[in-house]
Amino acid sequence: MQPLAERLRPKSLEEFVGQEHLTGKDAVLNKMISTERVHSFILWGPPGVGKTTIASILANQLKIPYYALSAINSGVKDVRETIQKAEKSRFFDQTKAILFIDEIHRFSKSQQDSLLNAVEKGIVTLIGATTENPSFEVIPALLSRCQVYVLNSLENTHLIELIDTAIKRDVILQKKEFRIESYDALLKYSGGDARKLLNGLEIVSNQFESSETVVINDNSVLKIIQQNIVMYDKTGDMHYDIVSAMIKAIRGSDPNAAVYYLARMVEGGEDPKFICRRLVISASEDIGLANPNALLIANACFQAIQNIGMPEGRIIMSQAVIYLACSPKSNSAYMAINKAQQLVKDTGNLSIPLSLRNAPTKLMKDLNYGKDYQYAHNHEDNFAHMEFLPEQITNTQLYEPKGSGSEIKFRERLKRLWKEKYGY
Secondary structure (H helix, E strand, O other): OOOOHHHOOOOOOOOOOOHHHHOOOHHHHHHHHOOOOOOOOOEOOOOOOOOHHHHHHHHHHHHOOOOEOOOOEEEEEEEEHHHHHHHHHHHHHHEEEEEEEEEEOOOOOHHHHHHHHHHHOOOHHHHHHEEHHHHHHHOHHOOOOOOOOOOOOHHHHHHHHHHHHHHOOOOOHHHHHHHEEHHHHHHHOOOOHHHHHHHHHHHHHOOOOOOOOEEHHHHHHHHHHOOOOOOOOOOHHHHHHHHHHHHHHHHOOOOHHHHHHHHHHHHHHOOOHHHHHHHHHHHHHHHHOOOOOOHHHHHHHHHHHHHOOOOOOOHHHOOOOOOOHOOOOOHHHHHHHHHHHHHHHHHHOOOHHHHHOOOHHHHHHOOOOOOOOOOHHHHHHOOOOOOOOOOHOOOOOOOOOOOOOOOOHHHHHHHHHHHHHOOO
C-alpha cells in the first residue's frame, strides 16, 4: 500500500493546495496549461511544498512524456540515457518531453553540463527542484536557460485543509471515524511540510483499531509520534534559532556551546553547506581582522565538506567551529563596510580625485588624470602621504581597529601613518 502522501498526490492544479502565486487562475502554471506551452524552470523551496507534484501535474494535464530522475542516485550516464529516450519519443510524438530532476543542487558541474545541450536544442523541457539557492548551486549556463520560481512553506490553513481532505477522501482513512480536538501537534510536527504532515496523520491513525475513534489532539499525537518530532526542524524556526545560537556562541568565545549547537544541527540532518556558509560569514563579521586566518580556516572547511561529505565532515566542522570560537574577536570590517555604504547613500557619486584616476590616453593626461600620484613603494616604509578620499569627505574615518589580535599591530601602524588625518 502506498503511503498516504502518495495516495493523495494531486493530479491537477485544482486539487493542489498552497502556492497560489504560482497556481492561481492567472498565475504562471495555469497559463502554461491553458497555452500548452511549458518552458524550462527551477522550483526552489523547502521540502514537502509541492515541487515534485507540480512537475507531474503539468505532464499529466498536458499529456506530455515525463521522465523523472533524482540527483541523489543518478549520474551522467542516467541523464544521457534519459535524454536519448526523450529524443526517441519525440521522433514519434512531436511534443517535447519533461525531464524532472529532483534535488538538482546535488548534481555536480559535469552532471549539470550534460543537461545543457538537450535543453538548448529543445529535446526536453527541464524542471528542476531544489531546496538550495539556485544562484549558488546551479551552474550559470543552465540557470540562464531556466526561470526560477520560489515556493513557500505551507501555512497552517493549507495544512489543516490537507488533514481534512485526507480524512474525507482517502480510501483508507474515510473508513475510520475521526475526532479532531486540536491540530496543533500535527502542525508543529510538519513544520510546513505536507508530506511530513500526512505521514504523521497516517502514523497516528494506524495506532487505532478500525473500530476505534481516531482522536487527534496534542496528547495523542505527541504520545504516538514523539520519537519522530525531532528537536531540530530544518524547515522551521528552529532551523534558524540553532544556527543563530551557534554563531552567537562563537561570537561569545564559548567553544563548548558552539560545538554543542553544531552537534544539534548535525544530528538533525542539517545540510553541512548551510552550516559552512554561516561559518564563513562569522569568520569575517565576528573575528575579522583580529585573526585573518579565521576566514581561511572557515573557507577551507567549506571546501573540504564538499570534497569529503558526511559523516567525516562533522570533524572538520568541529575543528572550524572551535577555532573560530577561540579566536580573538573584531567586527571592525563589518562596521567599516556598513559605515561606508551609508556614506555612499548619503553623499552619492562623489568625484574621484584626479591624482587617483587612470590615464591611458594623452587626452586624459592633458586633463591631469593621474597627476601628482605618488607610488607608495617608492617611499620610505612604502607609504606616501596623500589624499585618497573625495574632497567632500576628506578625513572621514570608517575603519576603527579593535584592541585585540592582529588589529593591535594594525592600529599602531595606522596611528603612526595617519595620526594627524584620522586620529588613530
